[in-house]
Amino acid sequence: MNLTGTSQLLRFSTVGSVDDGKSTLIGRLLYDSKEIFEDQLAAIERASLKRGDGYVNLALLTDGLRAEREQGITIDVAYRYFATPRRKFIIADTPGHVQYTRNMVTGGSTAELSVVLIDARLGVVEQTRRHAVIASLLGIPHLVVCVNKMDLVDWSESAFASARADFAAFAAGLSGVDEITFIPVSALQGDNVVAPSTHMPWYQGPTLLWHLETVEVADRFDWARRRFPVQWVIRPMAATHHDYRAAAGRVEGGTWRPGDEVLALPSGLRTRVRSIETYDGPLSVAYPPLSVAMTLEEPLDVGRGEMLVGPEDLPVLTRDLSATICWMTDQPLEIGRLYALKHATRTIRAVVDTIDHRIDVNTLERIEGVTALGLNEIGLVNLRLSAPLAVDSYRENRTTGSFILIDEATNGTVGAGMIDDRTRQQELVYQI
Numbered sequence: 001m002n003l004t005g006t007s008q009l010l011r012f013s014t015v016g017s018v019d020d021g022k023s024t025l026i027g028r029l030l031y032d033s034k035e036i037f038e039d040q041l042a043a044i045e046r047a048s049l050k051r052g053d054g055y056v057n058l059a060l061l062t063d064g065l066r067a068e069r070e071q072g073i074t075i076d077v078a079y080r081y082f083a084t085p086r087r088k089f090i091i092a093d094t095p096g097h098v099q100y101t102r103n104m105v106t107g108g109s110t111a112e113l114s115v116v117l118i119d120a121r122l123g124v125v126e127q128t129r130r131h132a133v134i135a136s137l138l139g140i141p142h143l144v145v146c147v148n149k150m151d152l153v154d155w156s157e158s159a160f161a162s163a164r165a166d167f168a169a170f171a172a173g174l175s176g177v178d179e180i181t182f183i184p185v186s187a188l189q190g191d192n193v194v195a196p197s198t199h200m201p202w203y204q205g206p207t208l209l210w211h212l213e214t215v216e217v218a219d220r221f222d223w224a225r226r227r228f229p230v231q232w233v234i235r236p237m238a239a240t241h242h243d244y245r246a247a248a249g250r251v252e253g254g255t256w257r258p259g260d261e262v263l264a265l266p267s268g269l270r271t272r273v274r275s276i277e278t279y280d281g282p283l284s285v286a287y288p289p290l291s292v293a294m295t296l297e298e299p300l301d302v303g304r305g306e307m308l309v310g311p312e313d314l315p316v317l318t319r320d321l322s323a324t325i326c327w328m329t330d331q332p333l334e335i336g337r338l339y340a341l342k343h344a345t346r347t348i349r350a351v352v353d354t355i356d357h358r359i360d361v362n363t364l365e366r367i368e369g370v371t372a373l374g375l376n377e378i379g380l381v382n383l384r385l386s387a388p389l390a391v392d393s394y395r396e397n398r399t400t401g402s403f404i405l406i407d408e409a410t411n412g413t414v415g416a417g418m419i420d421d422r423t424r425q426q427e428l429v430y431q432i
Contacts, residue, residue, distance in 0.1 A: 015132075017125050147184045160184040222254065222392070266306070294308065327377050329414040330375050391419050404417070
């Protein structure tokens, strides 16, 4: 396999239905790769003994909430970090229960790869399909399908082949997934997790860790289009820096250099970058995901919520959004409802105009004529905005192409949106 570029960080999530073994798989991966400290292992051994498991329950390494350990399920997203000589990893262990699908969206939102678990005894179930659909909507290009609990089906090649065929048939209708790899594993016993299995000589493919170490993933950042959402304006007002003014934030797209021409949206003001500065000193170039402060040649009124962009490749400036929304609360999304919309560093208000369709996660059918989205449902929604918003499509830029909806009464996040390519551009005039 080509190891070019495999020393970079890989973010991946684990998804699957309840009791498919996600937490056990992550525990086994960390244990067999020698990434568990002695005190952690001792704590897991004590907890396993207290629970009466009869073995060292490695799932307890990621199931940190008391309710998770008592019920043997994952509720919250658990993040774990480890490294091998080839690559560094950040794991998001996400819940399997349908009522915690919103947590799966959170865990997968920054992932470049998703590990999908299937119980070899049960095959593809509804939650398997739901999580695969969400992974595709989130733009996760690589899926690793681990057919788990092979020890409970006597290491049957036919059971593995059946699960692989069912998932492949369903995934043929998914967009945004570039590669699917199938691996038969036993998370409990460690077969094909880090070391090759001696129980399945019929499988000649990679182990899970080898695949994670060697898979080539594209950079998730947008290097083509310059995007810099302004988070804060730095004005020390001190005697030594009386006239200092800088726009602070994180570079979300493109490469930036002093002297570059920039356009501020939605105001439409133009200027050039005077300098790019950090705590450690000035930079000659800035790129994603660096956090920097930019001073501008003109003292423009550019504050939080504005976005500095390169005028050579403009985002869409619009008051109409079409977006795929995953709904995260019991109170349904309904036509005519008003929400706060947070996009990058800008917060405005949005009203639900129409709902094009809801996606049936079992069949991928687009169900039209719906007037609401319920908890964990996914659909294409059109929003009218209270002010112009500079956006990209989600497939172009994950940050400037996504947003969250907030219930203004409770201040709770109720929906996550991924901006569709069909978002309509308004005829707004840029200042020269």
